[in-house]
Amino acid sequence: MSTIGTDCSNLSLVIQGNCSVSNHGEVANILMSYRKAFRNAEIIFCISSSDFIDFSKSSERYCASYNKAMDNFCSLVNEYADKIAYARLANPFPPVFRGGTNCHANHMIEAAQNGLKLASRKYVLRVRNDLLFKDTGVLLKYDDLYEKYYQRGTYTVFDMPVMISSLYTLNPFAGGRLPFHYGDWFHLGRTSDVRKIWDVPFVDLEFMTFYNSNPSLPGTKEKERNFYSRLAIEQYIHFEHFSKTIDNIYLTHQNDDRSVVQSIEILLDNFIICDIYHLGVYYPKYIDGFNSYSDNNTRIMEEDWIVMSRDRSIDVSEYLFKSVDKLRDYTPKLFPITIGSEHLLTNVGFRFGKSIIIPHDAPEGIVCFGPYIGLPRGKFAARIEVSALYPRDENCSLIIAASYNKGQDVLCAKEVALIYSPGYRNEKTFFEIEFEHDEDEIENFEIVMTSRGFIDMSIDKIFLDKVG
Numbered sequence: 042m043s044t045i046g047t048d049c050s051n052l053s054l055v056i057q058g059n060c061s062v063s064n065h066g067e068v069a070n071i072l073m074s075y076r077k078a079f080r081n082a083e084i085i086f087c088i089s090s091s092d093f094i095d096f097s098k099s100s101e102r103y104c105a106s107y108n109k110a111m112d113n114f115c116s117l118v119n120e121y122a123d124k125i126a127y128a129r130l131a132n133p134f135p136p137v138f139r140g141g142t143n144c145h146a147n148h149m150i151e152a153a154q155n156g157l158k159l160a161s162r163k164y165v166l167r168v169r170n171d172l173l174f175k176d177t178g179v180l181l182k183y184d185d186l187y188e189k190y191y192q193r194g195t196y197t198v199f200d201m202p203v204m205i206s207s208l209y210t211l212n213p214f215a216g217g218r219l220p221f222h223y224g225d226w227f228h229l230g231r232t233s234d235v236r237k238i239w240d241v242p243f244v245d246l247e248f249m250t251f252y253n254s255n256p257s258l259p260g261t262k263e264k265e266r267n268f269y270s271r272l273a274i275e276q277y278i279h280f281e282h283f284s285k286t287i288d289n290i291y292l293t294h295q296n297d298d299r300s301v302v303q304s305i306e307i308l309l310d311n312f313i314i315c316d317i318y319h320l321g322v323y324y325p326k327y328i329d330g331f332n333s334y335s336d337n338n339t340r341i342m343e344e345d346w347i348v349m350s351r352d353r354s355i356d357v358s359e360y361l362f363k364s365v366d367k368l369r370d371y372t373p374k375l376f377p378i379t380i381g382s383e384h385l386l387t388n389v390g391f392r393f394g395k396s397i398i399i400p401h402d403a404p405e406g407i408v409c410f411g412p413y414i415g416l417p418r419g420k421f422a423a424r425i426e427v428s429a430l431y432p433r434d435e436n437c438s439l440i441i442a443a444s445y446n447k448g449q450d451v452l453c454a455k456e457v458a459l460i461y462s463p464g465y466r467n468e469k470t471f472f473e474i475e476f477e478h479d480e481d482e483i484e485n486f487e488i489v490m491t492s493r494g495f496i497d498m499s500i501d502k503i504f505l506d507k508v509g
Contacts, residue, residue, distance in 0.1 A: 044184045045164050047177040049082035053160035053232060057087035057152040058170030059145070060094065065114045071173045071323070076121045078176050086122035087156035089131070089148035101125055101159065126155040134249040137274060138267040146244050146274045153239040160232050167235055168227040175321035182320060183229055186313045190350045194310035196303070198286045203230035203238065204313040207342045208327065209275065213304060215363035216339040217264045218296040220304035221280040222273055223312065241281040258294050265296040283307055305357040314346035334384060334414050335369040344375045370484055372415030377506035384412040385500070389492070401433055401497035409490040409500045416445070416486045420477035420509030423488055427470040429499040432459040437494035443476040445483040452476035459496065477509065
C-alpha cells in the first residue's frame with residue numbers, strides 16, 4: 042500500500058535558500074518546476090537571505106522587493122508559493138573548514154524552522170532551493186524503500202523514517218571519523234518528525250571558531266583536522282536532536298568516535314538512504330558528486346542501507362570499514378546494477394547528457410571503457426544499451442571485452458560485425474557478453490568497446506548482473 046503517494050494532496054514542500062540578484066533566475070525556474078511536478082502540494086517558499094527582498098513590506102502571503110528589477114521575481118513567488126517564510130535573525134559566520142566560504146548555518150536553521158512551522162500537511166519534503174526533483178519519483182522511492190526494507194529498532198524516535206540523500210551521509214569507518222554526519226540536502230517524511238530534526242538552537246561564534254583556540258583530539262588525522270567549527274553543521278543538527286532523546290551518546294568533537302557504532306544504528310532506525318542520482322534531479326552545484334564510484338566507500342550508499350537494514354545482525358563497523366589503501370576501490374554488494382554513462386569514459390567520443398557520443402567522423406578506437414569497480418567471485422552478464430548505431434561503411438565492427446586489472450587481464454572478448462544500412466533506425470541496440478572468474482575479488486573491472494571503422498553511435502548504459 043502506498044504511504045505518501047504521488048497525488049501530493051497530503052504533502053507540503055518547504056523550499057529554502059538564498060534569493061539574490063545573481064541566482065534569482067535559477068530559483069524562479071526551480072520554484073515553477075516544483076509547482077508543475079508536485080501540482081497538489083502545499084508550497085512554502087523560505088527565503089534564508091536576500092540582497093533585494095524588502096522584509097519590512099513582506100509577509101507570509103506577500104513577497105516585496107526594494108529593487109524594481111526584481112519585482113517580476115517577487116510576483117512569481119507570490120503566484121506559485123502558497124506561503125512564504127523568512128530568516129530575519131541569522132547572520133553569516135566564518136568558514137566551517139579550511140578553504141571554505143562563509144557559513145550560513147543559522148540562515149539554514151531559521152529558514153527551515155520558519156518554513157516547517159507553516160507546513161500544514163501530514164508529510165513534508167524540505168529541500169534546498171538549488172535542488173530540483175523533476176517529478177514525484179522521490180515519493181515513490183520513499184514508499185518502495187520503506188515498505189521493502191525499513192525496520193524499527195532500539196533507537197527509533199520518529200513515527201516514520203525520514204528519507205535523506207546518500208551524498209554527504211558520510212561513512213565514519215572510511216576516510217575520516219565523522220559520526221552523525223547525515224545528509225541534510227533534503228528531508229522527506231512526516232512533518233512532525235522533520236520539525237523535530239530542525240528544532241535546534243542557533244550555533245554561535247564560539248562553536249564556529251572552536252579550533253582557533255582549542256586543540257584537536259589526540260590521534261586526529263590530517264583529513265579530520267580541516268575544521269574551524271567544533272562539528273560539521275550536518276553533525277550538529279542531527280546529533281543535537283538525537284542527544285535530546287537518546288541517552289549515552291557522545292559527540293564533543295567532529296571526530297569523537299565514542300558513539301560511532303550507535304551513529305549508524307541510529308541512522309538505520311530513523312532514516313531511509315536514497316541515491317538521488319537515480320531519480321530525476323537537477324542539481325548543478327554538485328553534479329560532480331554523481332560521476333564516480335570512487336567516493337562510494339566514503340558515503341553510506343542506498344545499497345549499504347538496504348544490506349544493513351535487511352540484516353540487523355551485521356557488524357556495521359566491520360561491514361563499513363575500508364582501509365586507506367582500498368578507500369577508492371568500490372565493489373557492489375547488490376546486483377543487478379545499472380552503470381550509467383556518467384560512470385563510463387571514452388577515448389574517441391565525448392559525454393553529453395545521458396550518453397557517450399561517438400561522432401560519425403571519429404577515428405576508430407576505444408569508444409567506451411570503465412567503470413573500474415571490484416567484482417566478487419561469480420558468473421556475470423553485461424548488457425550494453427546503445428541508443429544510436431550507424432556504421433558508415435560495409436566493414437565496421439565492435440570488439441567488446443570484459444577485463445580487469447586496468448585491461449591487463451581479459452575475462453572474455455568478442456567481435457561483432459555491424460551491418461551498414463542507409464537511412465534512420467528508431468530503435469535501441471543491445472550487445473551482451475557473459476564472463477566469470479573464480480578469484481575472491483577482482484579489481485578495476487571494466488567493459489571495453491573498441492570500434493573498427495567509422496561508426497556514429499551513442500552508448501547510454503550497461504546493465505551488469507550476477508547470474509551464478
